[in-house]
Amino acid sequence: MLGRTLFIDPGRCIGCQACVSACRECDSHRGTSMIHVDYPDAGHSTAALPTVCMHCEDPVAPCAEVCPAEAILVTADGVVQTADPTRCIGCGNCVGACPFGVPQVDPAQKLQLKCNLCYDRTSAGLAPMCATVCPSGALFYGTLEQLTTERPGVSVVTEFAFGEVVVSTGVAMVAPASHRGPVPGGLPLVEVNGRPA
Amino acid sequence: MTVPDGPHPVLAERTGETLVPTHCCFCGVQCGMYLRVDRRGKVFGVEPRDHDINRMRMCPKGINAYQQINHPDRLTAPLLRERRDQPFRAVGWEEALDHTAERIRRIQQESGRDAFGVLGGASLFTEKAYLVGKFARVAARTRHVDYNGRLCMVSAAGANKLAFGIDRAANPFADILQTDCLLIAGANVGECFPVLTQYLWGARDRGAKLIVVDPRETVIARTADEHVALRSGTDAAFFNAVLHVLVREQLTDEDFLAAHATGWAELKAKVSEYPPDRAARICGVPAEQVVRVARMFGSAPRAMAWHARGIEHHTQGVANCLTVINLCTATGNLGRPGAGYGTLTGQGNGQGGREHGQKSDMLPGGRSISDPVHRAEVAAIWGIAEADLPPAGTSMMEMVWQMQAGEIRGLLGVCNNPFVSLPHYATVKDGYDKLDFHVQLDFFLSETAANAHVVLPVTTWAEDEGVMANAEARVVKHNKAQEPPPGVRTDTWVLCELARRLGHGDKFDFPGSREVFEELRRASAGAVNDYYGITYERLEATGGLAWPCPDLEHPGTPRLFEDGRTYHPDGRVHLQTVDWHPPAEPQDAEYPLTLTTGRTVAHFLSGNQTRRLDPLVAQTPRPWVELHPSLGYANGQPVKVSSRRGSMVLPALVTEAIRPDHVFVPYHWAYPVAANELTIDALDPRSKIPEFKVCAVRIEPAAAVDPVAAPPRPPGRAAHPAPDDMSPPTAPQGRGTDDRR
Numbered sequence: 001m002l003g004r005t006l007f008i009d010p011g012r013c014i015g016c017q018a019c020v021s022a023c024r025e026c027d028s029h030r031g032t033s034m035i036h037v038d039y040p041d042a043g044h045s046t047a048a049l050p051t052v053c054m055h056c057e058d059p060v061a062p063c064a065e066v067c068p069a070e071a072i073l074v075t076a077d078g079v080v081q082t083a084d085p086t087r088c089i090g091c092g093n094c095v096g097a098c099p100f101g102v103p104q105v106d107p108a109q110k111l112q113l114k115c116n117l118c119y120d121r122t123s124a125g126l127a128p129m130c131a132t133v134c135p136s137g138a139l140f141y142g143t144l145e146q147l148t149t150e151r152p153g154v155s156v157v158t159e160f161a162f163g164e165v166v167v168s169t170g171v172a173m174v175a176p177a178s179h180r181g182p183v184p185g186g187l188p189l190v191e192v193n194g195r196p197a
Numbered sequence: 198m199t200v201p202d203g204p205h206p207v208l209a210e211r212t213g214e215t216l217v218p219t220h221c222c223f224c225g226v227q228c229g230m231y232l233r234v235d236r237r238g239k240v241f242g243v244e245p246r247d248h249d250i251n252r253m254r255m256c257p258k259g260i261n262a263y264q265q266i267n268h269p270d271r272l273t274a275p276l277l278r279e280r281r282d283q284p285f286r287a288v289g290w291e292e293a294l295d296h297t298a299e300r301i302r303r304i305q306q307e308s309g310r311d312a313f314g315v316l317g318g319a320s321l322f323t324e325k326a327y328l329v330g331k332f333a334r335v336a337a338r339t340r341h342v343d344y345n346g347r348l349c350m351v352s353a354a355g356a357n358k359l360a361f362g363i364d365r366a367a368n369p370f371a372d373i374l375q376t377d378c379l380l381i382a383g384a385n386v387g388e389c390f391p392v393l394t395q396y397l398w399g400a401r402d403r404g405a406k407l408i409v410v411d412p413r414e415t416v417i418a419r420t421a422d423e424h425v426a427l428r429s430g431t432d433a434a435f436f437n438a439v440l441h442v443l444v445r446e447q448l449t450d451e452d453f454l455a456a457h458a459t460g461w462a463e464l465k466a467k468v469s470e471y472p473p474d475r476a477a478r479i480c481g482v483p484a485e486q487v488v489r490v491a492r493m494f495g496s497a498p499r500a501m502a503w504h505a506r507g508i509e510h511h512t513q514g515v516a517n518c519l520t521v522i523n524l525c526t527a528t529g530n531l532g533r534p535g536a537g538y539g540t541l542t543g544q545g546n547g548q549g550g551r552e553h554g555q556k557s558d559m560l561p562g563g564r565s566i567s568d569p570v571h572r573a574e575v576a577a578i579w580g581i582a583e584a585d586l587p588p589a590g591t592s593m594m595e596m597v598w599q600m601q602a603g604e605i606r607g608l609l610g611v612c613n614n615p616f617v618s619l620p621h622y623a624t625v626k627d628g629y630d631k632l633d634f635h636v637q638l639d640f641f642l643s644e645t646a647a648n649a650h651v652v653l654p655v656t657t658w659a660e661d662e663g664v665m666a667n668a669e670a671r672v673v674k675h676n677k678a679q680e681p682p683p684g685v686r687t688d689t690w691v692l693c694e695l696a697r698r699l700g701h702g703d704k705f706d707f708p709g710s711r712e713v714f715e716e717l718r719r720a721s722a723g724a725v726n727d728y729y730g731i732t733y734e735r736l737e738a739t740g741g742l743a744w745p746c747p748d749l750e751h752p753g754t755p756r757l758f759e760d761g762r763t764y765h766p767d768g769r770v771h772l773q774t775v776d777w778h779p780p781a782e783p784q785d786a787e788y789p790l791t792l793t794t795g796r797t798v799a800h801f802l803s804g805n806q807t808r809r810l811d812p813l814v815a816q817t818p819r820p821w822v823e824l825h826p827s828l829g830y831a832n833g834q835p836v837k838v839s840s841r842r843g844s845m846v847l848p849a850l851v852t853e854a855i856r857p858d859h860v861f862v863p864y865h866w867a868y869p870v871a872a873n874e875l876t877i878d879a880l881d882p883r884s885k886i887p888e889f890k891v892c893a894v895r896i897e898p899a900a901a902v903d904p905v906a907a908p909p910r911p912p913g914r915a916a917h918p919a920p921d922d923m924s925p926p927t928a929p930q931g932r933g934t935d936d937r938r
Contacts, residue, residue: 014387
């Protein structure tokens, strides 16, 4: 059962990058954004997709699992923290391991840059900056009950298939109600007015 | 209304900072925000605010807005030079003000009072906008005053006045949540008003339909139920055809029309000339789509239309707005929750800035400067004889032509950047270059200020208090978060000091914004734009009040026409017939494509502010030309775009999300990549708005893109590194290739 977490709705994203700017303002990593916006249909439509850490489970996030320095820690609430700067050697294993393309490594600092779900805010009961400011609701923070109260009938998935490997995530993605099973390839499934988009 | 929010409990207690509740300086949504102030009294960040306009949501411009306040490019001392070929020197305020007043006086003595003009801006607080109008008429005693909202809202204003007798949105944003069908025309909501998308999605979550009318697939058009990708400049034909279908299929509200409208018989006869097939030929959209839109809008129990510059920046901008009003009125969609009409203001105070006398033909309260009764009322408040009040002046673009002709020899500009924002750059520059004296008030050295003789450094929005009215005509209070730098003054102080030197200090004895607002309230009392019941205390208590607000107990007027009456003496909607006419410069063999211009989400208007903020520059460092793949260009390829007025080379952004016969260029950058080198200065004869959204261009391959000039900065400041690495557009709304990663 999902607790308080991020819900991504790619159909709503307007690509404004407010989430990226807001992430940069979070005190835990002031000045550097840990997330970005992808444009999965570039050249054809204005589809956009906020790319945030999915805080994978199962049982340990792949980035944490492959970290040779054990720098990437997971707190009891399932938040996959950004790499501990005293331990991170900037090797980039996590970049290769992450199926969603989330972590980046600053080569000059030899340090991983990754979303920690605005831990200074979420641990104090606030929403992360990205979801707080998202103008369209492409990023929503709360419980599934809160989401369905605002948006009756919404359906979410937390399993993504990469080939034969299925990854479970702490962050959920909105998917069409007709969809069953893991979402293939980690790419968004969006229906617009009843048609795939 | 929401009760006022106090300081944010968790963060403020933890860090000892102060959170100052205020609103964004940028668009007409006027999102609430907190500015984070450190122990030294400096603004260092932003915190989302749970104001009921935006409910914590913000766009990238609002999140980064605070970085202007302590930016190294800030103007911190007056700059003066006798001639443009001399460099600026920093001087004291006394010298700058004395010099300015002397030059105004000399020009007026030599060439008459009207040889000196004043141009304001709609990003000013309403108090300052009021003061600009009063300064021009009472202190400088010139008829020539106008403002940069002439480039924004005046077509909507003209239509609103003709149809309703009042110039504001008929409904609040919250009504969007209750509508069953939402029509958005010429408004790129996702880039210009990103926070409004929460309202759009809120409506759609209830099952509302969304119709988007725009030549480009904007981010809200992508998921719309209908995206009408019509040719730019054909809106009137389209909406006339929609109304034609409504009449044919008996989807009009005849009872409402009989009770509340005039002119319906004539309008019905006119739209009978616009069957869907005719619109299909004119607009370049399928005739069946016209029918579908009409049925969707006409059958909805509650329908609502909002529009912005896309249908207003035209030689028949007023007519386009009237056709949307006709649609709402004909279907009885006015005066009810979820049913109505609104126009989205692009500038923070695009609504308030046009209400109280900054316009060439208007006095406070929305009064007409040509009406003897209105003139007498305002003259009494201002303590002058009615005969001393100048007559109406001319519009902003017309003033530039008068500058070229030598009729206007001196100009005071405040809060505007015409070198980037007015159309036909060569004409604009020529007009300004011919001025014998030009003084500009700003907090950054804009391209226009860099061309002036005197530049006076004034406060940002966070260094003074005042009010703005957002696109739903809700007056909100901005609060001072920080003292300005030592050499910086408020616009209020500057205008009062100049007025004193011109001999009218007794009428400009305003210690600050509050005192100006008190006079503004009295000056607006009893007029249509009545602010008398609005006080700073009431705004703090309520979070904002919609005008008209005629007395101190009045709750404000979020929704107009609930009593079934407009503000015309007969209480009716005055329906106007509209015929479609082609744009001033249609496509032809030599210039086969249509250029349309607009905004990108990371930048604001002329870009004088946002082109200095590193996160926004990183998001969108340079302009591009957006074009369809069928035109045969590769993404990122240098493309020369030429109109009859100029040309520039921009990187191509190749996308199917635009009509094949159109190209788009964003308008935030300055020469040599300013969209206004291409745009046409043809004006709507009624509103005098320029036709930014249509002109004829051609494109051809080129060798290298033109560079993006760094914005001007005060003398002696370290240069910012140029943001331009000449790579293709990275991520403007996903329309191109994100190949930098």
